[in-house]
Amino acid sequence: MTDQQDREPGGPWADPEDIRKNKVMGVLAYIIFFIPILAARDSRFAMYHANQGLVLFLLAVAVNIVGAVMPFIGPAIVIPLGSLAVVILAIMGIANAVSGRMEPLPYIGGIRVLPVD
Numbered sequence: 001m002t003d004q005q006d007r008e009p010g011g012p013w014a015d016p017e018d019i020r021k022n023k024v025m026g027v028l029a030y031i032i033f034f035i036p037i038l039a040a041r042d043s044r045f046a047m048y049h050a051n052q053g054l055v056l057f058l059l060a061v062a063v064n065i066v067g068a069v070m071p072f073i074g075p076a077i078v079i080p081l082g083s084l085a086v087v088i089l090a091i092m093g094i095a096n097a098v099s100g101r102m103e104p105l106p107y108i109g110g111i112r113v114l115p116v117d
Contacts, residue, residue: 012102012116014045019100022046026097029053030090037114044116048102051114052093059108060086 019026025036025046033053040046063082067074089105096103104110 012044012048012104014043014048014102016100018043019045023097023100025049027094029097030056030093033057045100045102047114048116049093049097051112051116052105052109053090054113055108055111056086056089056093056105058113059089 022040022043022045025040025043026049029036029046029049030053033050036046036050063086064079067079067082070078093105
Protein backbone atom coordinates (compact mmCIF):
# COMPACT_ATOMS: atom_id res chain seq x y z
CA MET A 1 0.00 0.00 0.00
CA THR A 2 2.88 2.35 -0.51
CA ASP A 3 1.66 3.56 -3.90
CA GLN A 4 -0.81 6.44 -4.18
CA GLN A 5 -3.18 4.37 -6.35
CA ASP A 6 -3.26 1.48 -3.84
CA ARG A 7 -4.57 3.61 -0.96
CA GLU A 8 -8.24 3.95 -0.26
CA PRO A 9 -9.48 7.55 -0.27
CA GLY A 10 -9.38 8.85 3.27
CA GLY A 11 -7.72 5.69 4.57
CA PRO A 12 -4.65 5.68 6.79
CA TRP A 13 -1.29 5.95 5.08
CA ALA A 14 2.33 6.64 5.88
CA ASP A 15 5.45 7.56 3.97
CA PRO A 16 7.20 4.46 2.54
CA GLU A 17 10.43 5.50 4.28
CA ASP A 18 8.57 5.78 7.61
CA ILE A 19 7.14 2.30 7.09
CA ARG A 20 10.57 0.85 6.25
CA LYS A 21 12.20 2.39 9.32
CA ASN A 22 9.42 1.53 11.79
CA LYS A 23 8.21 -1.98 10.91
CA VAL A 24 9.76 -3.35 14.10
CA MET A 25 7.96 -0.67 16.13
CA GLY A 26 4.72 -1.62 14.37
CA VAL A 27 5.18 -5.25 15.41
CA LEU A 28 6.15 -4.31 18.98
CA ALA A 29 2.95 -2.29 19.26
CA TYR A 30 0.93 -5.51 19.43
CA ILE A 31 3.21 -7.04 22.07
CA ILE A 32 4.00 -4.04 24.29
CA PHE A 33 1.99 -1.10 22.98
CA PHE A 34 3.81 1.67 24.87
CA ILE A 35 7.27 1.06 23.32
CA PRO A 36 6.36 2.71 19.98
CA ILE A 37 4.66 5.53 21.90
CA LEU A 38 7.95 6.26 23.67
CA ALA A 39 10.46 5.40 20.92
CA ALA A 40 8.73 6.37 17.67
CA ARG A 41 6.37 9.21 18.59
CA ASP A 42 6.96 10.99 15.25
CA SER A 43 6.21 7.93 13.12
CA ARG A 44 2.71 7.87 11.68
CA PHE A 45 3.07 4.14 10.95
CA ALA A 46 4.27 3.21 14.46
CA MET A 47 1.65 5.37 16.16
CA TYR A 48 -1.13 3.85 14.04
CA HIS A 49 -0.13 0.37 15.17
CA ALA A 50 0.46 1.57 18.76
CA ASN A 51 -3.13 2.81 18.80
CA GLN A 52 -4.38 -0.55 17.56
CA GLY A 53 -2.18 -2.34 20.11
CA LEU A 54 -3.55 -0.17 22.92
CA VAL A 55 -7.15 -0.81 21.86
CA LEU A 56 -6.37 -4.53 21.72
CA PHE A 57 -4.87 -4.37 25.22
CA LEU A 58 -8.00 -2.59 26.52
CA LEU A 59 -10.13 -5.28 24.88
CA ALA A 60 -8.09 -7.98 26.64
CA VAL A 61 -8.58 -6.22 29.98
CA ALA A 62 -12.32 -5.87 29.35
CA VAL A 63 -12.65 -9.56 28.40
CA ASN A 64 -10.92 -10.61 31.61
CA ILE A 65 -12.96 -8.28 33.81
CA VAL A 66 -16.26 -9.39 32.26
CA GLY A 67 -15.20 -13.03 32.44
CA ALA A 68 -14.17 -12.69 36.08
CA VAL A 69 -17.47 -11.22 37.24
CA MET A 70 -19.67 -13.74 35.44
CA PRO A 71 -20.04 -16.87 37.54
CA PHE A 72 -19.51 -20.21 35.77
CA ILE A 73 -19.88 -18.90 32.19
CA GLY A 74 -17.13 -16.28 32.51
CA PRO A 75 -14.19 -18.52 33.40
CA ALA A 76 -15.47 -21.39 31.25
CA ILE A 77 -16.47 -19.55 28.07
CA VAL A 78 -15.96 -15.78 28.05
CA ILE A 79 -12.30 -15.68 29.07
CA PRO A 80 -11.07 -18.51 26.80
CA LEU A 81 -12.99 -17.37 23.71
CA GLY A 82 -12.27 -13.69 24.34
CA SER A 83 -8.57 -14.39 24.83
CA LEU A 84 -8.51 -16.43 21.63
CA ALA A 85 -10.11 -13.53 19.75
CA VAL A 86 -7.51 -11.12 21.17
CA VAL A 87 -4.66 -13.42 20.09
CA ILE A 88 -6.12 -13.77 16.58
CA LEU A 89 -6.49 -9.98 16.27
CA ALA A 90 -2.92 -9.49 17.51
CA ILE A 91 -1.61 -11.93 14.88
CA MET A 92 -3.56 -10.05 12.20
CA GLY A 93 -2.11 -6.75 13.42
CA ILE A 94 1.44 -8.13 13.45
CA ALA A 95 0.94 -9.46 9.91
CA ASN A 96 -0.23 -6.01 8.79
CA ALA A 97 2.76 -4.31 10.42
CA VAL A 98 5.26 -6.76 8.91
CA SER A 99 3.66 -6.22 5.49
CA GLY A 100 3.86 -2.44 5.89
CA ARG A 101 0.08 -2.02 5.80
CA MET A 102 -2.05 0.27 7.91
CA GLU A 103 -5.27 -1.72 7.80
CA PRO A 104 -7.74 -1.51 10.69
CA LEU A 105 -8.36 -4.65 12.67
CA PRO A 106 -11.87 -6.12 12.40
CA TYR A 107 -14.42 -4.72 14.87
CA ILE A 108 -11.94 -2.59 16.86
CA GLY A 109 -9.94 -0.92 14.11
CA GLY A 110 -12.07 2.21 14.01
CA ILE A 111 -11.45 3.11 17.66
CA ARG A 112 -8.94 5.93 18.17
CA VAL A 113 -7.33 6.39 21.57
CA LEU A 114 -4.03 7.94 20.50
CA PRO A 115 -3.63 10.87 18.10
CA VAL A 116 -2.36 9.37 14.83
CA ASP A 117 -1.21 12.33 12.80
